Amino acid sequence: MATVQQVPLAEGLFSFPDDPHLLGSRCSQCGVHTFPRQEDCPRCSATAMEPVELATTGTLWTWTTQAFRPKTPPYLGPESDADFSPYLIGYVELPGQVKVEGRLVETTADQLTIGQQMELAIVPFRQDGDTEVVTFAFRPCA
């Protein structure tokens, strides 16, 4: 059986497949972090951003459910309501850095609590021919 080839959702969002980290930037003048990376600072207007790897654990800041299938375009998930599965999204606060918006996996709405510990996970998002597109997400810490 052929190995499924996995590709990231987009280049430059996270390191993959070895030692996954979200790829952020840090302003060398004011210290603010961004995700994804950008070249200029939205706080102090400086243009001296340096690349950093973001923390892989943090706390849940807020969350919601996505019960209906988003419209395509732009959504590239399942194309029919029958194939769609509701998903969870939220913001996870990475200490000293940023709050990152991502899917929440390996949990349910009933189990989520603002403030709980979450960690980075790289999970399948969709099939694209023979390749599997993977995305970053967060799951509750064990």
Next chain:
Amino acid sequence: MDVAIVGIGIYPFGRHDGVSASQMGAFAVRQALRDAGVDWSDVQVAFGGSLGGSLPGGDGGGSADTLVTHLGMTGLPFVNVQNGCATAGTAVTMAASAISSGQQDIAVALGFDKHPRGMFNPESTAIGLGAWYGQAGFMVSTQFFAMKINRYMHDYGISQRTLAKVAAKAYRNGALNPNAWRRKPMDEDEILNSTMLNYPLTQYMFCSPDEGAAAVVLCRADLAHRYTDRPVFVKAATLRTRRFGSFEVWSPWLPLDRSEGPAADASRACFEMAGIGPQDVDLAQVQDSEAGAEVMHMAETGLCQHGEQEELIQSGATEIGGRLPINTDGGLIANGEPIGASGMRQIFETVLQLRGDAGERQVPGNPRVGFTQVYGAPGIGACTILTR
């Protein structure tokens, strides 16, 4: 130079198959002109716009040309405004500035739009984000509304039943408004028990995109008596964009430090400009894209303290007969959202109320001061303070 509103017009909000966005816009302008007794040829400048044309499947009408071919090609300067959900608020702000600066005496401001059914679905690249953001299912504005109110409920003890109460008020007020789209009252349990779309928000707590238009005629306050014996004065009109740290729609990330949003900034500037305080407001129209937005905007605009809403709403203070009536025409929840027109509907309603012409939904006690606030993606706030 003070500025007065001397004419108002509206094309009812809802679904209008076979009527284009610009036809609705022209209808609203003609009604406003008739209301003021002003000819289109007397209008010296116009500011107006729509968003639909920039969204998939929408009819925006869009350019000034489509309007002047309906209204008359008089050669006037016509500025197209496109500023998200704050498009109409922006048009009014610019029209008021044109008059208060002394450049023009009579101006028209309008908003009009026509959106396909279902939620808005712009591409993430249209707002400067990578295509991946929309592809992965984050480009859904309702997620933002839900996450913002979920955190707010956690911080300030707002209950889900209060959200249902806000929506129930909207449908009840909408039932009294002949220009509204949703005119059937709905009780709190039906709202709470409708489909959960984005926790904690259920289907009937949300507004939906639709179609409609609204317009106003503005002039120098010292000329207002020529056109009406009941002018409404624009005491202040302000526009702000988000500052760093504000929690806004379509944000892949947020900084750790949070700042107040554009609603707070625009409203503070508006009260300063008007020289009055939130305690002087007799009625308010605030952006209620969903029930939680009304709750949060009440405090962001300074109309109450954060956390006070639970008691205010449960006690009926925001009802038409209450201490601070809010969204007296049913708001976005009952009127739907033709993006470009939505803020102008708020001004239309406020002028009606201040004139005492709001019929069954008239706020009692001869209100003198009205406040409006719109919020737009990706972080725009526009407010007005209107008095008689």
